[in-house]
Amino acid sequence: MSLEPRGQFGSKIGAVLVAAGSAVGLGNIWRFPYVMGENGGAAFLLVYIACILFIGLPIMLAEFSVGRATKKNSVGAYKMLDKKWTLLGYSGMLASFFIMCFYLVVAGWTAYYLVSSVSGELSQYSSAVEYQQVFDNLMSNPWLLVLYTWIFVIATHIIVSKGVTKGIERISKILMPVLFIILIVLAVNSLMMPGSEEGVRFMFEPDFSKITPKVVIQALGQAFFSLSIASGCLITYASYFDRKTSLRAIAFQVTILDTLVALLAGLIIFPACFSVGVKAGVGEELVFVTLPAIFNQMPGSMVWSSVFFLLLVIAAITSTIAQHEVVTSYFIDEWKMSRRKATMLTTLFAGTLGTIAALSLGVWSGYTIFDLRFFDILDKFTANVLLPLGGFFTTIYVGWKMDRKMLVNEITSDGALKKTLLTTIIFLLKYLCPLMMLIIVLDSLGLY
DSSP states (O other): OOSSOOOOOSOHHHHHHHHHHHHOSHIIIIIHHHHHHHTTTHHHHHHHHHHIIIIIHHHHHHHHHHHHHHTSOHHHHHHHHOGGGHHHHHHHHHHHHHHHHHHHHHHHHHHHHHHHHHTTSGGGOOSHHHHHHHHHHHHTOHHHHHHHHHHHHHHHHHHHHTOIIIIIIHHHHHHHHHHHHHHHHHHHHHHTSTTTHHHHHHHHSOOGGGOOHHHHHHHHHHHHHHTTTTSSHHHHHHTTOOTTSOHHHHHHHHHHHHHHHHHHHHHHHHHHHHHHTOOSOOOGGGTTTHHHHHHTTSTTHHHHHHHHHHHHHHHHHHHHHHHHHHHHHHHHHHSOOOHHHHHHHHHHHHHHHHHHHHHTTTTTTTOOBTTBOHHHHHHHHIIIIIHHHHHHHHHHIIIIISOHHHHHHHHTTTTTSOOTTHHHHHHIIIIIHHHHHHHHHHHHTTOO
């Protein structure tokens, strides 16, 4: 037994917002728009929504079932169900830990840009070239990189240390509504810009000729990563659900909220880009180089820039909380630690590796392994190995190995809910989901 009783979410709305917070992050607001911009706009969006509904939603439901059935962290869950599959639990836990280590660094960038926006520093510049120089200066300043990384390390630690109900659930009930309000305000502002209708058409008028195998793989990958599949987050959070919680309802609500955030992010970025004549698919520098230049052309640029980077900070903290809790829960369950000790140990490990990852972008950039900096190693190992393989084997286990009665009981809340779509869900988990996950694995390994 662990040293303290296992936590449980205090309300259904709290469970939904916490689970949504684990999925909603920089992937929705930073990655989704530029990937969509690079892959055909509305055509990509159609494929992405199909992937969310037929692949993402069933796998999310599967991971929820594993978590609530066992009331364990990702490692303990698979160990309890079948010791032969324990390695799958470790894969999810390690993926979440490694993601957290480099995510804390990127989150630190958002905090730096928020401070720079509020102080008026960003409004001093006018061109993308100047904003590129701002970003390059940040990368070359080890003190700033480490300082802002640790700001997020400490903030995440404080929230997780307060526990499931008083820490994670309470902050999610505050931050997630604020996040949606900011998204809506920014989207309305972008839609009011001259020429914004071109950006809306780009998002919602599909050119079906642009749907290619590459676009399908990109959409599938974005859907997979956006929902935090195979990272241990969904299993860990579901272990805090009570028996009355409808897993089908919460999975559907989370996917809707996650997709809505991505769409709102698109409505912020694409109308603004088209309004000022900037190419929609400008790549990863979109948020930190292109958008500040666009904001500077708006009336009240300092305000809009500050509000946008506040949005990114909120999205980042909801994700780092989830990733931290995955590892903290592992230490509590498997090492029989108190939450205080488990949280501290996780924070120290993540902060140390996060510091190394931050420095590897600048002063330690010359130290590489296979021409990869430490930051890139954490990123690529999780994105190309742990997450795809974890997702594939998750579908194999739940679809083919998990006790069918247990799975049915979880999906129907012990028979309290009708078995509507149950046959379809199980069919997707057994056949379509493993096939699509295999495609992601082959693509990530460069074999497809």
